Amino acid sequence: MKIGLLGCGVVGSGVLKIVDGMQDSSFAIAKILVRTPAKITEACMTADPDEILNDAGINVIVECMGGLEPARTYVLQALQNGKSVVTSNKKMFALYEQELRTAAAEHGCALRYEACAGGGIPWIHELERIRRIDGISSVRGIMNGTTNYILSNMTASGMQFEQALAEAQAKGYAEADPTDDIDGYDVRSKTAISAMTAFGMPADPGDIPVFGIRTVQAQDLAWGKAHNRILKLIGRAEHTNGSLSACVMPVFLKNTDILAAVGSNLNAVEAVSDTLGPSMYIGQGAGSLPTAHAVVQDLLTIRDGCLCKEPEARVPVSESGRTAQYYVRTVNPHAFADITAEKADTNILLSREITLTELCTYIEKASDSSLFIAEVEK
Amino acid sequence: MKIGLLGCGVVGSGVLKIVDGMQDSSFAIAKILVRTPAKITEACMTADPDEILNDAGINVIVECMGGLEPARTYVLQALQNGKSVVTSNKKMFALYEQELRTAAAEHGCALRYEACAGGGIPWIHELERIRRIDGISSVRGIMNGTTNYILSNMTASGMQFEQALAEAQAKGYAEADPTDDIDGYDVRSKTAISAMTAFGMPADPGDIPVFGIRTVQAQDLAWGKAHNRILKLIGRAEHTNGSLSACVMPVFLKNTDILAAVGSNLNAVEAVSDTLGPSMYIGQGAGSLPTAHAVVQDLLTIRDGCLCKEPEARVPVSESGRTAQYYVRTVNPHAFADITAEKADTNILLSREITLTELCTYIEKASDSSLFIAEVEK
Numbered sequence: 001m002k003i004g005l006l007g008c009g010v011v012g013s014g015v016l017k018i019v020d021g022m023q024d025s026s027f028a029i030a031k032i033l034v035r036t037p038a039k040i041t042e043a044c045m046t047a048d049p050d051e052i053l054n055d056a057g058i059n060v061i062v063e064c065m066g067g068l069e070p071a072r073t074y075v076l077q078a079l080q081n082g083k084s085v086v087t088s089n090k091k092m093f094a095l096y097e098q099e100l101r102t103a104a105a106e107h108g109c110a111l112r113y114e115a116c117a118g119g120g121i122p123w124i125h126e127l128e129r130i131r132r133i134d135g136i137s138s139v140r141g142i143m144n145g146t147t148n149y150i151l152s153n154m155t156a157s158g159m160q161f162e163q164a165l166a167e168a169q170a171k172g173y174a175e176a177d178p179t180d181d182i183d184g185y186d187v188r189s190k191t192a193i194s195a196m197t198a199f200g201m202p203a204d205p206g207d208i209p210v211f212g213i214r215t216v217q218a219q220d221l222a223w224g225k226a227h228n229r230i231l232k233l234i235g236r237a238e239h240t241n242g243s244l245s246a247c248v249m250p251v252f253l254k255n256t257d258i259l260a261a262v263g264s265n266l267n268a269v270e271a272v273s274d275t276l277g278p279s280m281y282i283g284q285g286a287g288s289l290p291t292a293h294a295v296v297q298d299l300l301t302i303r304d305g306c307l308c309k310e311p312e313a314r315v316p317v318s319e320s321g322r323t324a325q326y327y328v329r330t331v332n333p334h335a336f337a338d339i340t341a342e343k344a345d346t347n348i349l350l351s352r353e354i355t356l357t358e359l360c361t362y363i364e365k366a367s368d369s370s371l372f373i374a375e376v377e378k
Numbered sequence: 379m380k381i382g383l384l385g386c387g388v389v390g391s392g393v394l395k396i397v398d399g400m401q402d403s404s405f406a407i408a409k410i411l412v413r414t415p416a417k418i419t420e421a422c423m424t425a426d427p428d429e430i431l432n433d434a435g436i437n438v439i440v441e442c443m444g445g446l447e448p449a450r451t452y453v454l455q456a457l458q459n460g461k462s463v464v465t466s467n468k469k470m471f472a473l474y475e476q477e478l479r480t481a482a483a484e485h486g487c488a489l490r491y492e493a494c495a496g497g498g499i500p501w502i503h504e505l506e507r508i509r510r511i512d513g514i515s516s517v518r519g520i521m522n523g524t525t526n527y528i529l530s531n532m533t534a535s536g537m538q539f540e541q542a543l544a545e546a547q548a549k550g551y552a553e554a555d556p557t558d559d560i561d562g563y564d565v566r567s568k569t570a571i572s573a574m575t576a577f578g579m580p581a582d583p584g585d586i587p588v589f590g591i592r593t594v595q596a597q598d599l600a601w602g603k604a605h606n607r608i609l610k611l612i613g614r615a616e617h618t619n620g621s622l623s624a625c626v627m628p629v630f631l632k633n634t635d636i637l638a639a640v641g642s643n644l645n646a647v648e649a650v651s652d653t654l655g656p657s658m659y660i661g662q663g664a665g666s667l668p669t670a671h672a673v674v675q676d677l678l679t680i681r682d683g684c685l686c687k688e689p690e691a692r693v694p695v696s697e698s699g700r701t702a703q704y705y706v707r708t709v710n711p712h713a714f715a716d717i718t719a720e721k722a723d724t725n726i727l728l729s730r731e732i733t734l735t736e737l738c739t740y741i742e743k744a745s746d747s748s749l750f751i752a753e754v755e756k
Contacts, residue, residue, distance in 0.1 A: 014653075018511060018653060022511065120653070120654045120655075120657065121657065122504060122507065122657075125507075126500060129500065129503075129675065132675070132678050133396060133400065133671055133674050133675065133678070134671070256639075256641070258636070258639045258640060258660060260639070261634075261636050261638070261639030262636060263634070274667075275392075275396060275498070275667035275668060275670065275671045276498045276661060276662065276667075276668050276671055277498075277661070277662055277668065278661065279498065279499065279500075279659070279660065279661035279662075280659070280660040280661065281657070281658070281659055281660075282636060282657065282658040282659075282660070283654060283655070283656065283657035283658065284654065284655055284657075289652075289653035289654075290653060290654050290655065292653065293511055293512070293653045293654050296511050297507065297510070297511065300510050300511070
């Protein structure tokens with residue numbers, strides 16, 4: 001197996017390190033795409049993608065460039081040239097999975113994405129494996145290490161969001177532009193990918209409601225503490241009667257929920273299936289070597305033979321009657337009067353059991369940019 | 379694939395149910411061995427093992443009879459007849475793995491044992507999968523649902539061991555003779571099997587020191603609570619500089635350890651490896667359907683092609699200098715005077731950092747049948 005590596009940043013350099021260390025003659029990294037000619041430091045590097053994508057000797061492409069374009073075009077071109085692909089680019093893959101999976105099936109290639117959800121956790125693999133036997137009814141989890149680090153730090157210290165974000169950035173757990181993490185978009189991509197793998201029900205990530213932690217404050221965590229609850233950003237998806245419900249939302253978990261004990265920058269994901277019931281997997285959801293480990297697992301799986309089947313058609317995301325109680329902190333509490341079950345403070349209220357769709361109509365009316373929403377676990 | 383099922387109790391009936399429900403024509407249960415002719419209720423049942431073991435049409439045997447004999451003899455005979463074997467019999471497999479794995483390799487058969495450790499958790503599979511890339515340095519976990527249920531119940535309610543055991547028996551979580559569970563022998567088998575799989579270092583289970591929870595009392599859990607610690611029965615194994623250290627021991631875990639949050643009858647196992655760091659898997663470690671799920675996963679793995687390699691030779695188990703602090707409750711505290719760092723109560727002491735070997739010399743001298751020992755997590 002001759003591998004072409006697109007991108008040699010955090011994940012790509014990890015892949016290089018692991019493959020080199022394995023000294024397995026059955027696969028080798030033949031060529032590496034770097035962004036500009038100035039970055040070429042070794043003979044196997046090139047800044048010209050065609051040198052890799054059109055090299056008949058290369059049979060697998062590892063894409064860890066990130067970003068939507070040109071990553072999508074390169075992956076598509078690789079598949080059309082009959083090369084199997086492993087990608088760690090969750091945002092791109094969640095958005096374009098229909099097109100890419102169709103191309104892979106058409107050209108008899110493998111297309112694998114273990115690193116796209118759960119990082120080093122064998123999440124995608126275990127979902128596929130459980131499905132050999134069971135139906136899976138739901139998935140949920142802490143799918144973003146940055147926000148888990150921020151919330152864990154705020155919970156432990158009582159510090160404000162801005163300070164916790166700054167500390168996460170200083171430690172390299174958060175990027176300079178943290179939007180994708182703190183607004184929940186990263187978890188949304190992973191939730192879409194998890195639902196696709198667990199239920200065979202792909203969805204447009206844009207259809208999944210997303211609430212992030214940008215507006216969380218120390219007082220919200222204090223409310224949780226007083227009520228024996230821990231706040232985590234949770235991605236979840238359920239499959240009921242052929243319809244898909246999915247959401248990204250901060251959730252006040254009960255202290256006794258195992259997820260509540262998963263701190264630091266760890267990820268934890270859980271599937272509920274017919275004969276296993278709930279099964280949970282915990283580990284590093286990001287970082288160079290854990291993510292690269294997932295990529296190399298995919299390479300080994302491809303080496304041992306595995307192709308991509310035609311994708312299922314995308315399905316709409318619906319609430320299908322799911323109701324919950326919500327914690328709402330707002331400068332405009334009277335906008336929520338109709339659905340308020342309990343006033344916890346001047347600007348904090350607990351809703352009655354409602355659907356997310358119903359809640360959203362009130363959120364729109366409130367028009368409060370500092371609004372913070374979290375689900376209160378049943 | 380035509381399957382012969384040996385034993386149709388808790389696990390065997392689960393296997394039957396899952397395989398029937400899958401309606402996968404690629405494998406079917408052809409014959410079932412029951413204990414006595416009186417138990418024959420269907421045409422495919424027999425009380426004569428030779429009817430199954432000598433049936434040339436049957437190519438895989440599932441052994442879930444339990445007990446050492448005749449299970450061992452039947453499995454050996456099946457392998458010698460060229461049939462692959464899946465077993466859920468941890469006690470038998472931990473004891474006789476050398477003989478059985480050698481026979482499997484000799485006759486080109488598969489011999490799989492996912493259900494032997496971690497029940498429904500894909501523990502054995504994930505250890506094998508991690509080892510495709512990483513070296514594994516240690517494994518540890520809550521590997522017994524019965525004792526986890528008892529300790530969780532005692533922690534939550536303050537009740538005494540005898541009552542918690544009786545409740546576990548009433549709920550079907552503990553057997554009438556609970557010796558294997560509460561004295562730690564079940565965890566010892568699983569620890570040996572985990573070490574064999576994780577490090578390629580098999581050991582005689584009899585070489586692994588084992589401390590159970592038969593003598594635990596409410597006051598021990600109270601000590602833990604006062605010190606922000608939760609007591610769990612932990613199996614652990616480490617691989618350092620070519621030597622194997624392993625032990626089964628109650629451990630006062632820190633409240634912040636994720637394992638401390640794993641309550642009820644759940645199991646949780648963790649491996650530490652080169653590029654992943656710690657990764658943890660949580661789920662049902664026993665029960666008909668979860669355990670049967672593991673057996674059927676093995677059947678699918680065999681169907682997709684996988685043979686047994688020659689076993690590695692067994693290695694001795696040593697402490698290799700590992701030290702820890704121990705909690706000792708004894709009617710004879712002066713026997714431990716030399717190693718006492720702190721007296722916590724009239725009959726409770728905390729040792730200084732010592733090796734387990736050293737501790738054992740004092741335990742022998744104390745000659746106290748109500749002695750309770752636990753490690754205090756660093």
